[in-house]
Amino acid sequence: MSERILIAKVGLDGHDRGIKVVARILRDAGFEVIYTGLFQTPQTVAAAAVDEDVDAIGLSMLSGAHMTLAPLVVEAVRKLGSEIPVILGGIVPDHDLDQLTAAGIAAVLTPGATAVEIATEVRAVLDRANT
Amino acid sequence: MATHQPSNRELWEAVFDASTLRDADFQTMSGIPLEPVYGPDDGEFPGQFPYTRGPYASMYRSRLWTMRMFAGFGTADDTNWRFKEIIKAGGTGLSTAFDMPTLLGIDSDDAMALGEVGRCGVAIDTIADMEDLYSGIDLGEITTSMTINSPAAVIFAMFVAQAERAGTPRAHLGGTLQNDILKEYQAQKEFVFPPRQSMRLVRDTIDFTAAEMPRWHSISISGYHIREAGSTAVEELAFTLANGFAYVELAMQAGLPVDTFAPRLSFFFNAHIDFFEEIAKYRAARRIWARWMKERYGAAHERSMQLRFHCQTAGVSLTAQQPEVNIVRTAIEALAGVLGGAQSLHTNSMDEAMALPTEKAARIALRTQQVIANETNVTHVADPLGGSYFLEALTDEMEAQAEHLFGYLHQLGDGSMLEGAIKGIEENWFQGKIADSAYDLERQLNAGRRITVGVNAYTEGNDEAQIDLLKITTEDESRQRKRLDQVRHDRDQHAVDSALERIRTEAADSSVNLMPALIDAVKVYATLGEIMGTMESEFGRHVEVPVI
Ligand code: B12
Numbered sequence: 274m275s276e277r278i279l280i281a282k283v284g285l286d287g288h289d290r291g292i293k294v295v296a297r298i299l300r301d302a303g304f305e306v307i308y309t310g311l312f313q314t315p316q317t318v319a320a321a322a323v324d325e326d327v328d329a330i331g332l333s334m335l336s337g338a339h340m341t342l343a344p345l346v347v348e349a350v351r352k353l354g355s356e357i358p359v360i361l362g363g364i365v366p367d368h369d370l371d372q373l374t375a376a377g378i379a380a381v382l383t384p385g386a387t388a389v390e391i392a393t394e395v396r397a398v399l400d401r402a403n404t
Numbered sequence: 405m406a407t408h409q410p411s412n413r414e415l416w417e418a419v420f421d422a423s424t425l426r427d428a429d430f431q432t433m434s435g436i437p438l439e440p441v442y443g444p445d446d447g448e449f450p451g452q453f454p455y456t457r458g459p460y461a462s463m464y465r466s467r468l469w470t471m472r473m474f475a476g477f478g479t480a481d482d483t484n485w486r487f488k489e490i491i492k493a494g495g496t497g498l499s500t501a502f503d504m505p506t507l508l509g510i511d512s513d514d515a516m517a518l519g520e521v522g523r524c525g526v527a528i529d530t531i532a533d534m535e536d537l538y539s540g541i542d543l544g545e546i547t548t549s550m551t552i553n554s555p556a557a558v559i560f561a562m563f564v565a566q567a568e569r570a571g572t573p574r575a576h577l578g579g580t581l582q583n584d585i586l587k588e589y590q591a592q593k594e595f596v597f598p599p600r601q602s603m604r605l606v607r608d609t610i611d612f613t614a615a616e617m618p619r620w621h622s623i624s625i626s627g628y629h630i631r632e633a634g635s636t637a638v639e640e641l642a643f644t645l646a647n648g649f650a651y652v653e654l655a656m657q658a659g660l661p662v663d664t665f666a667p668r669l670s671f672f673f674n675a676h677i678d679f680f681e682e683i684a685k686y687r688a689a690r691r692i693w694a695r696w697m698k699e700r701y702g703a704a705h706e707r708s709m710q711l712r713f714h715c716q717t718a719g720v721s722l723t724a725q726q727p728e729v730n731i732v733r734t735a736i737e738a739l740a741g742v743l744g745g746a747q748s749l750h751t752n753s754m755d756e757a758m759a760l761p762t763e764k765a766a767r768i769a770l771r772t773q774q775v776i777a778n779e780t781n782v783t784h785v786a787d788p789l790g791g792s793y794f795l796e797a798l799t800d801e802m803e804a805q806a807e808h809l810f811g812y813l814h815q816l817g818d819g820s821m822l823e824g825a826i827k828g829i830e831e832n833w834f835q836g837k838i839a840d841s842a843y844d845l846e847r848q849l850n851a852g853r854r855i856t857v858g859v860n861a862y863t864e865g866n867d868e869a870q871i872d873l874l875k876i877t878t879e880d881e882s883r884q885r886k887r888l889d890q891v892r893h894d895r896d897q898h899a900v901d902s903a904l905e906r907i908r909t910e911a912a913d914s915s916v917n918l919m920p921a922l923i924d925a926v927k928v929y930a931t932l933g934e935i936m937g938t939m940e941s942e943f944g945r946h947v948e949v950p951v952i
Contacts, residue, residue, distance in 0.1 A: 310949075314516075336504055
C-alpha cells in the first residue's frame with residue numbers, strides 16, 4: 274500500500290502553483306496525495322491529517338507567515354496525540370531554518386527543489402518517522 | 405475627378421506631426437538620424453487600426469512608459485516612506501501592494517490574520533490608514549495603482565474619500581484599480597464572494613468611474629497572474645482578453661454605451677523570459693482587442709479600441725540560487741516589454757524568490773528600466789521589430805491560437821463571452837489548463853529539456869551565503885492592531901451601524917450602485933472587514949473545489 278501525504282495551504286496565502294506541482298510530483302513518485310485546498314487553519318489541517326491517518330503532512334507557504342503558522346500546525350498535530358511529521362516547502366529564508374527545526378518541522382524545501390529532491394526528502398522523513 | 409487617397413504613411417505622419425515630442429536627439433550613437441518608425445507606405449503604422457504596432461503614432465518619442473514600482477509592506481507609515489523613496493529615485497508612478505488580510509477583506513485583528521499583517525504588503529483597515537499611506541503625496545500629480553480585487557470597491561471608496569479630504573477632487577484623480585475579479589478565481593485566488601456577485605461590484609465601479617472619474621482606469625485586466633500561476637503565453641493572451649470581453653459585455657448589459665467605459669479599461673501583462681514570444685504576445689493582444697471592440701462590440705472611438713498595458717517582469721522566472729543573476733533576467737524581460745510597446749512597467753528585484761525587496765534591490769530594479777530608457781536608444785523607433793518575418797509570423801500564430809480558445813469559451817457561454825468566462829471558472833476549466841501547463845514546464849525542467857541557470861545547470865556559487873533580506877517584524881502586526889482598536893474606540897458607532905445597514909439593504913438590490921454607500925461608510929470609519937462582512941451576508945462566499 275502506498276503512503277499517504279496530506280498537503281495543505283494554511284492561512285491566507287493563495288499561491289497554489291507550487292503545491293499543485295508538488296502534488297503531481299509526489300503522485301508520480303508513488304505516494305497517495307490528499308490536498309486540503311486553500312485557507313486552512315492549523316486545527317483543520319491537524320484534524321484532517323489524523324482523520325485520514327496520513328503518513329506525513331506537507332505545508333506549502335509562500336507569504337511569509339511560516340514562522341507563525343508552521344509551528345502552530347506541529348503543535349496542533351501533537352495536541353491530538355499524533356507524531357505525524359510535518360514538512361514545509363515554499364519561500365523560507367535561510368535565517369529561519371534553525372528555529373523551524375527547533376519547532377519540530379521535519380524538512381524544508383525551497384524554490385528550485387527538483388522532483389528527485391522532493392521525493393528523496395519526503396522518503397527520508399518517512400523512514401526516520403518509522404524507526 | 406479622382407481624389408488623392410492618402411497612404412497609411414501620410415495618415416500616420418499627420419498625426420505624428422501634431423504630437424508633442426520629448427526633448428531628445430533621435431539618432432544612433434554614431435549620429436545616424438532615425439525615423440520614428442520604419443515600414444512600407446501602405447503598411448500598418450503605429451496608432452493605426454488594429455494597433456499591432458502600438459496604440460499611439462509617436463509612442464516613446466512623446467512619452468516614455470511610466471516606471472511604476474509595486475511596493476508595500478508593514479504599516480501605512482512604512483509604505484508611505486518607501487513611496488517617497490521611489491519618487492526620489494525617479495519612479496514616475498506609484499503602485500500599491502496590500503497585505504493578505506487586506507487583499508481578502510478582513511481586518512488586522514481577525515483570527516485568520518494571525519502572522520500575516522503587513523507581511524506581503526501594506527495593512528489597511530480603515531480610511532485612517534489610507535490617509536497615512538498617501539500623506540504628503542500629490543495624487544492629482546502622480547498616478548497611483550492599487551492591486552486589489554475582491555475588496556476593490558471598498559478600498560477604492562477609501563482612496564477617493566481620503567483624496568477628497570486631502571483636497572483633490574475625484575475628477576482629478578488619475579490611476580488604476582486592478583479590480584479584475586475573474587482572474588482571481590482562475591489564478592490569483594483572492595476570492596471572497598461568488599463570481600456573479602463579485603461581478604456586480606465590478607459593474608458598480610465601472611459605472612461610477614465612467615460617470616465621475618474621467619482620469620481613472622476602472623479595471624486592469626490582468627494576464628500577469630494567469631501566467632505566473634503557470635499558463636503558457638498563448639493562454640495568458642487568450643484568457644486575459646476573454647476576461648476583457650466579459651467585462652465589456654457586463655457593462656453593456658448594464659446599459660452603458662461601449663464608448664463611455666471602454667477607453668478606461670487597461671491591461672496588465674507578464675514579461676517572461678522567452679523574448680520574442682513575449683513581444684509577439686503584446687502585438688497580438690493589441691490587434692485582437694481592436695478587432696473585437698470594433699467589429700463585435702461596435703466601438704466607434706479610437707480609444708475604445710486601443711489596448712494599453714502595464715507590464716511586469718516574470719517573478720516566477722527568478723531564482724533563489726545566485727540571486728544577482730536575476731538582474732540579468734529582469735533586464736531582458738523588461739526590454740521585451742519596451743520593444744512590445746508597454747505604457748507602464750514594473751521590474752522585479754533580485755531578491756524576489758526570498759522575500760519582499762530591500763530598498764537596494766528595488767532601486768537596482770528601477771535602475772534597470774532607467775538604463776533601457778536612457779542609454780540604449782531603443783525608445784527612438786516605434787515597434788522596432790515590426791516587419792521581421794519571424795516576429796510577424798509569431799504574432800499571427802499567437803493570434804490564431806488565441807482565437808481558437810475564444811471559440812471554446814464562446815461555445816461554453818452559448819454565444820456570450822461573459823457567461824463563457826464565468827462557466828469556465830465554475831467548471832474549473834481555466835484552473836485545470838493553468839495547472840496542466842505549470843506541470844508541463846516543471847517536467848521539462850526536471851527532464852533537463854529546459855535550463856534555468858543556477859537551478860538545473862551552472863550551480864557553482866549556489867552555496868554562497870544568502871544576500872541581505874528585508875525582515876518584517878511581528879511588532880508591525882501589534883502596532884496595526886492597536887491602531888485599529890484606537891480607531892474603533894474614537895469613532896461614532898451609531899453612524900457606523902447605520903452606514904453598514906444601508907450597505908446591507910443596497911447589496912440586496914442589484915439595481916443600486918453600491919459606491920455611494922461604500923464611500924459614506926468609510927468616511928465614518930467603518931472597517932474593511934466590517935463592510936466586507938456585511939456584503940458577504942447578502943452575497944455569500946465562494947468556496948473553491950480544488951483540483952490537483
Ligand atoms: C507565482 C507567484 C505569484 C502568483 C501566484 C499564482 C498561484 N496561483 O500560485 C501571483 C502573481 C498571483 C502572486 C500574487 C501574490 N504574490 Co507572489 N509570487 C509568485 C512567485 C513569483 C513564484 C511562486 C511560484 O509559484 N513558484 C513556482 C513553484 C513551482 O515554486 P514553489 O512554490 O516555490 O515550490 C517549489 C518549492 O518551494 C517546493 N515546495 C513548495 N511547497 C512545497 C510543499 C511541499 C510539501 C514540498 C515537499 C515542497 C514544496 O517545491 C516546489 C518545486 O520546486 C514568488 C517569488 C518566487 N520567485 O518564488 C512570489 C511571492 C511568493 N509572492 C509574493 C507576494 C507578496 C504576493 C502577493 C501578496 C502580492 C500582493 N501584495 O498583491 C500576491 C498574493 C497572492 C495570494 N493569493 O496569496 C512574495 C511573498 C513575500 C514573502 N514571502 O515574504 C514573493 C516571495 C515575491 C516577492 N519577493 O515579493 N504571486
